[in-house]
Amino acid sequence: xxxxxxxxxxxxxxxxxxxxxxxxxxxxxxxxxxxxxxxxxxxxxxxxxxxxxxxxxxxxxxxxxxxxxxxxxxxxxxxxxxxxxxxxxxxxxxxxxxxxxxxxxxxxxxxxxxxxxxxxxxxxxxxxxxxxxxxxxxxxxxxxxxxxxxxxxxxxxxxxxxxxxxxxxxxxxxxxxxxxxxxxxxxxxxxxxxxxxxxxxxxxxxxxxxxxxxxxxxxxxxxxxxxxxxxxxxxxxxxxxxxxxxxxxxxxxxxxxxxxxxxxxxxxxxxxxxxxxxxxxxxxxxxxxxx
Numbered sequence: 001x002x003x004x005x006x007x008x009x010x011x012x013x014x015x016x017x018x019x020x021x022x023x024x025x026x027x028x029x030x031x032x033x034x035x036x037x038x039x040x041x042x043x044x045x046x047x048x049x050x051x052x053x054x055x056x057x058x059x060x061x062x063x064x065x066x067x068x069x070x071x072x073x074x075x076x077x078x079x080x081x082x083x084x085x086x087x088x089x090x091x092x093x094x095x096x097x098x099x100x101x102x103x104x105x106x107x108x109x110x111x112x113x114x115x116x117x118x119x120x121x122x123x124x125x126x127x128x129x130x131x132x133x134x135x136x137x138x139x140x141x142x143x144x145x146x147x148x149x150x151x152x153x154x155x156x157x158x159x160x161x162x163x164x165x166x167x168x169x170x171x172x173x174x175x176x177x178x179x180x181x182x183x184x185x186x187x188x189x190x191x192x193x194x195x196x197x198x199x200x201x202x203x204x205x206x207x208x209x210x211x212x213x214x215x216x217x218x219x220x221x222x223x224x225x226x227x228x229x230x231x232x233x234x235x236x237x238x239x240x241x242x243x244x245x246x247x248x249x250x251x252x253x254x255x256x257x258x259x260x261x262x263x264x265x266x267x268x269x270x271x272x273x274x275x276x277x278x279x280x281x282x283x284x285x286x287x288x289x290x291x
Contacts, residue, residue, distance in 0.1 A: 004276070007269040011262060018258035024090065025251035032183070032244035038149075039180050039234075039241040046234040053227050056219055057198045069224040072195035073171045078115045080138075080170035081106060082161060082193075084177045084235050085125030086243045087144045092253075094178060094186055094246035095124040098239075101188040102176045106133065117170060121157060121236075138164070149240055154233030161232075162225055165194055177235035178242040183249050186242035191235070193228050 002010070057070050083102045085095045102125075106116045118137040120126035126140045139160060146153060161173060173194035178186040 004269065004273055007265065007272065011265045011269060014258055014262050014265060018255055018262065021251045021254040021258060025248055025255060028244045028248035028251060032241065032248055035237070035241040035244050036180065039237040042234045042237050046230050049223075049227055049230050053196065053220070053223050054198050056223070057196055067221050067224055069165070069194055069228070070196050070198075070220055073168070075171045076114070078117065078170040078172075079106075079109050080117045080119055080161070080164065080173040080194075082119045082157075082173055082175045082232070083121065083125045083129065084175070084232075084239050085120075085122035086239065087123045087142070088243075089124060090250060091243055091246040092250040094243055095122075096128065097186070097188045098176055098178050099125050099128045101190060102129070103132065105174065105176075105190060106136075119157075119161065119164075122239075138169070149233075149236050151229070151233050154236055155229045157232050158225065158229035161194070161228065170194075175231060175235055177239045180238050180241040180245060183245040186246055189235075189238075191231065193231050196224060196227070 057066075081102050083098065085098050089095065102118075106118075109116050116133070116136055118129055118133055120129060120137055120140045121143065123142055123144065126137065130137055141157060141160075143149075143153065164170060165173065172192065175191045175193050177189055177191075179189045180186055
C-alpha cells in the first residue's frame with residue numbers, strides 16, 4: 001500500500017493536471033468562437049460557387065473542349081487522397097476519425113486494383129497514415145507555423161494538387177476533412193474535387209437557360225481551379241473549428257475525470273490516515289495498560 005506521502009503527491013499531481021486541462025478547455029472555447037464564425041461564413045460562398053460551376057458545367061460536360069478538371073482524364077486508375085487533419089492532438093477522436101475514413105477509402109480502392117496516393121495536410125494525419133501507407137504518401141504539408149488560416153494557404157495546396165494533375169500523376173482527387181456541426185459533433189467528410197462532380201437536377205425541377213460570355217469552356221478553365229482552392233479553404237476552416245470543438249469537449253471530459261480521481265484519491269487518503277491514527281492510538285493504549 002502506498003504511503004501517505006505518496007498519496008499526497010499523487011493528489012497534488014492530479015490537481016495540477018486538472019488545472020492544465022481546465023485552462024486548455026478555456027483556451028479552446030475562446031478560439032472556437034472565432035473558428036466557428038469563419039467556417040460558417042465560408043459555407044455560403046463555397047456552396048454558391050459550387051452550384052454556379054455545376055450549372056455552367058452541366059452545359060459544357062458533353063463538349064469536346066471541356067476542361068480536364070471537369071471531364072477527367074478518361075481513366076479511374078490512380079486516386080489522390082487529400083487528407084486534412086490537425087497539427088496537434090488532445091482533441092479526442094477528431095484526427096483519427098478523418099484518418100479512418102481515408103484509410104477505409106484507400107483500402108477499398110486497393111481491393112479494386114486501383115493505385116492510391118496520399119497528400120497529407122497536417123502533422124497528425126501524416127503520422128498515422130505513414131504507419132500503413134508510407135510509400136504512398138507523395139507530399140506532406142505542415143501548417144504549424146501558420147497562426148491564422150488564410151485563402152493563400154488553400155491556394156498553395158491547390159497549386160500543388162493541380163501541378164500533379166497536370167503532370168498526369170493521378171486521375172481522381174478526393175478531399176477528406178471534418179465538417180463542424182457542434183462542440184460534440186464533427187462529421188468526417190469525403191468530397192471529390194477532381195474531376196468535378198456535377199449534381200443531376202431532379203426531373204421535376206424547373207430548368208433555366210443561360211447565355212454565357214465568354215463561352216462555358218473558357219469560363220470553366222478559370223473557375224474550376226479557383227473552385228478547388230475555395231473547397232480546400234472551406235475544408236481547412238471546417239477542420240479548424242472541428243479541432244477546437246473536439247479539444248474543448250475532450251478537455252472538459254478530462255477535467256471532470258480528474259475531479260473524480262481527486263475525490264476517490266482523497267477518500268483513500270483519509271481512510272488510510274484514519275486507520276494509521278487508530279493503529280497508533282491502539283498501540284499507545286496497549287502500552288499504557290502494560291505499564
